[in-house]
Amino acid sequence: MNKFKYLFTYQLKQKLTAKSFLVSNIIIFVVLMLLLNINNIVRAFDDGSDGADLVYVYNQTDNPNIMSELEVYEDEISSQLGTSGVYFVSIDSFDPDSYEFEGSSAILVINQEGESLSADLFINDLNVYKRTSIQNALEKLRQDYLLEDKTQEEKDLIIEFLTPMDFTPHLTEDTQGKEILSGIASFVSLPIFMLIIFAVQAVGASIVEEKQTKAVEYIIANVSPNKHFFAKILTNFIFLTIQLLLILVYGLIGGLLSIYVFGGYDMSAGLGLSDTIALSYGIDNATMDNIMKQLPLTVFFFIGFTGLGGLLYMIVMGFVASISNSNEDYGQFQTPLMMLMLGGFYAAMFGTMFGDTNIIIKIMAYIPVFSPFMAPSLYLAGAFNWIEALISLLILALTSLFMYKLIMPMYKNAILSYSTDKMTVRIKKAFSRSKHNK
Amino acid sequence: MLEVKNVRKDFGNFTAVNHLSFTIQPGEIFGLLGTNGAGKTTTFKMIMGLLEPTEGEIFLDGQKITYDSVDEIGYMIEERSLLTKMKVKDLIQHYGRLKNLTTEVIEERMQYWLKRFNIENYYDRKINTLSKGNQQKIQFITSIINNPRLLILDEPFSGLDPLNTLKFVEVIRDFQSKGSMIIFSTHQIDHVESFCEKLIVLQEGEAVISGAITDIKKDYKKHNILVIADDLDKDKLLTIEGVDDVIIDANQWIIKIAEDTYASGVFDYVKTLDNVMKFDVEQARLSEIFIDKVGESYEQV
Numbered sequence: 001m002n003k004f005k006y007l008f009t010y011q012l013k014q015k016l017t018a019k020s021f022l023v024s025n026i027i028i029f030v031v032l033m034l035l036l037n038i039n040n041i042v043r044a045f046d047d048g049s050d051g052a053d054l055v056y057v058y059n060q061t062d063n064p065n066i067m068s069e070l071e072v073y074e075d076e077i078s079s080q081l082g083t084s085g086v087y088f089v090s091i092d093s094f095d096p097d098s099y100e101f102e103g104s105s106a107i108l109v110i111n112q113e114g115e116s117l118s119a120d121l122f123i124n125d126l127n128v129y130k131r132t133s134i135q136n137a138l139e140k141l142r143q144d145y146l147l148e149d150k151t152q153e154e155k156d157l158i159i160e161f162l163t164p165m166d167f168t169p170h171l172t173e174d175t176q177g178k179e180i181l182s183g184i185a186s187f188v189s190l191p192i193f194m195l196i197i198f199a200v201q202a203v204g205a206s207i208v209e210e211k212q213t214k215a216v217e218y219i220i221a222n223v224s225p226n227k228h229f230f231a232k233i234l235t236n237f238i239f240l241t242i243q244l245l246l247i248l249v250y251g252l253i254g255g256l257l258s259i260y261v262f263g264g265y266d267m268s269a270g271l272g273l274s275d276t277i278a279l280s281y282g283i284d285n286a287t288m289d290n291i292m293k294q295l296p297l298t299v300f301f302f303i304g305f306t307g308l309g310g311l312l313y314m315i316v317m318g319f320v321a322s323i324s325n326s327n328e329d330y331g332q333f334q335t336p337l338m339m340l341m342l343g344g345f346y347a348a349m350f351g352t353m354f355g356d357t358n359i360i361i362k363i364m365a366y367i368p369v370f371s372p373f374m375a376p377s378l379y380l381a382g383a384f385n386w387i388e389a390l391i392s393l394l395i396l397a398l399t400s401l402f403m404y405k406l407i408m409p410m411y412k413n414a415i416l417s418y419s420t421d422k423m424t425v426r427i428k429k430a431f432s433r434s435k436h437n438k
Numbered sequence: 439m440l441e442v443k444n445v446r447k448d449f450g451n452f453t454a455v456n457h458l459s460f461t462i463q464p465g466e467i468f469g470l471l472g473t474n475g476a477g478k479t480t481t482f483k484m485i486m487g488l489l490e491p492t493e494g495e496i497f498l499d500g501q502k503i504t505y506d507s508v509d510e511i512g513y514m515i516e517e518r519s520l521l522t523k524m525k526v527k528d529l530i531q532h533y534g535r536l537k538n539l540t541t542e543v544i545e546e547r548m549q550y551w552l553k554r555f556n557i558e559n560y561y562d563r564k565i566n567t568l569s570k571g572n573q574q575k576i577q578f579i580t581s582i583i584n585n586p587r588l589l590i591l592d593e594p595f596s597g598l599d600p601l602n603t604l605k606f607v608e609v610i611r612d613f614q615s616k617g618s619m620i621i622f623s624t625h626q627i628d629h630v631e632s633f634c635e636k637l638i639v640l641q642e643g644e645a646v647i648s649g650a651i652t653d654i655k656k657d658y659k660k661h662n663i664l665v666i667a668d669d670l671d672k673d674k675l676l677t678i679e680g681v682d683d684v685i686i687d688a689n690q691w692i693i694k695i696a697e698d699t700y701a702s703g704v705f706d707y708v709k710t711l712d713n714v715m716k717f718d719v720e721q722a723r724l725s726e727i728f729i730d731k732v733g734e735s736y737e738q739v
Binding site for chain 2: 003006007010209210213214215216217218219220221222223224416
């Protein structure tokens with residue numbers, strides 16, 4: 001086995017068999033399962049009755065049936081809102097200047113002045129959804145009350161007055177799909193950012209450890225710096241890819257569990273996977289089909305930008321680690337690069353969050369230090385078409401190649417130098433010596 | 439044969455090694471002496487290819503040393519170059535694999551060397567739990583695990599107690615007897631004198647003494663006369679022609695003379711004294727030659 005192959009397999013094995021890898025993957029798996037099945041989990045623990053709040057009702061109207069009508073409406077509305085609702089108990093007296101809740105969440109006082117109904121709600125502990133459901137139920141009750149003993153003409157007139165203007169936004173299937181995708185676009189940069197940070201830290205830590213312990217002198221005495229550096233980069237690149245694929249697999253498992261196991265997927269219904277996902281997440285089938293069509297390119301750009309972005313940053317961070325004599329040095333020297341990464345990450349998050357994407361954000365998405373975080377988000381948000389995203393990816397690939405060619409000759413000089421000069425001086429020295437040693 | 443031909447190494451305006459030449463034959467032990475910063479480690483790094491010479495060439499058996507030939511070389515670095523979070527067995531395996539050895543061969547040799555250095559119990563221990571001396575042994579084992587034809591040892595005895603130093607010397611002698619070429623640097627000149635055939639003394643990158651130790655000593659004119667006798671008079675001794683200095687040791691007098699021909703003058707004086715127990719003319723010690731050539735800079739080390 002040649003030494004490069006040995007170094008590569010050795011380092012990859014070390015990473016994949018590390019306890020930290022196992023533990024972090026267990027955590028990622030569990031978190032993803034919980035996130036993707038949170039609705040099912042909540043549903044499993046919610047039988048619809050435990051959370052109902054007691055509300056006392058003091059009825060000052062002349063209608064004795066108002067309680068039962070109110071209950072019907074409230075049940076209807078709370079089931080639409082998906083809340084556990086309230087249940088009403090009538091009380092015979094109420095003094096607004098001196099009252100006690102006596103275990104109830106609120107006290108509702110319904111008043112009547114002529115034909116008009118009004119209500120006061122004295123709240124002890126009632127969340128906003130339940131307040132809304134009571135208010136809506138009262139609104140319906142008021143309508144009924146107004147319509148009572150009216151002629152048909154009067155009823156029609158009242159209904160017309162009470163009915164809000166009909167306003168219906170009509171979205172094309174494409175727009176709806178894009179809206180859904182742009183909703184998640186701002187969050188796409190987060191896993192990319194985390195994975196790249198994870199990979200570059202691993203490269204840096206590994207190089208700094210070897211340099212700090214001087215083990216690198218033994219290693220470089222036996223393996224060429226080119227092989228050593230490339231083995232480090234390739235190991236971490238493959239490791240990053242494996243981690244990325246594992247996360248996708250975990251996501252897939254979580255999704256399948258959600259649909260087939262917890263979501264009650266009915267095989268006999270003859271629904272396809274996309275139909276089932278659409279049903280599970282309340283998206284219509286046409287929109288879901290549109291999203292599924294965009295999915296392969298989305299995944300391609302996600303993997304492409306994460307992989308190549310990771311590669312670029314690993315090459316640069318590997319060099320930064322090689323000019324560092326200790327972890328303290330490395331921590332200090334990597335700060336500017338970390339700031340650039342953070343800049344790209346925040347630009348991706350906020351640049352796509354509000355829908356419109358300005359020209360500066362679009363230009364930034366072509367710059368290789370920012371593009372790994374920004375371009376996939378912009379593509380998902382619809383600010384980049386696939387050609388623009390592909391151009392950005394190509395620029396990133398060419399820059400990674402250029403940086404590798406530039407840094408490689410400097411690496412040998414940097415990794416064997418224990419200069420204590422400033423960072424810029426160390427870089428200059430490594431550069432001039434690399435030209436001298438060619 | 440290792441040939442270092444007229445090698446120079448500059449770092450900017452600073453010349454670390456200046457036109458250095460020497461050869462080492464199979465079965466030879468070669469000492470590289472010098473003060474801190476004299477250029478010893480730079481020379482080793484150039485032999486290993488870690489540094490490119492500014493001028494000159496280095497050959498192993500007539501071929502330039504490349505990554506194809508490093509598997510035949512053992513290199514022990516001055517400062518410990520161990521990945522301290524690793525276990526002994528894993529580190530030796532890792533370093534052995536970098537010498538293109540198979541895991542089976544490494545395992546077999548590792549067991550042998552751990553036992554020979556009495557550290558077989560540390561096989562499964564992490565490096566950072568070992569004492570400095572034992573870490574030094576592990577480092578030495580990693581440099582000889584490939585049974586090197588050329589063994590480069592940069593300060594191999596630093597931090598070792600006399601017993602372990604002796605053990606290292608035994609192993610180095612074994613490699614010598616098998617025909618390996620050994621080059622080492624040290625501050626402890628006694629070691630050089632006891633088991634080196636040839637040496638170079640570097641000062642500020644330049645060779646100030648070089649050649650076979652016997653020749654160096656022979657060429658060095660100054661001699662010492664060791665005397666034990668009653669009523670020795672220092673002032674009287676210093677008036678004798680050719681006497682440079684007189685040192686009163688714990689149990690004898692050391693009279694330093696400029697050449698061995700002046701010994702008769704000293705003998706004429708000593709034979710007039712009572713109870714003459716010892717009169718011994720000997721060559722100057724290597725450390726004296728070293729100090730004489732390198733001067734104050736060595737004494738500051």
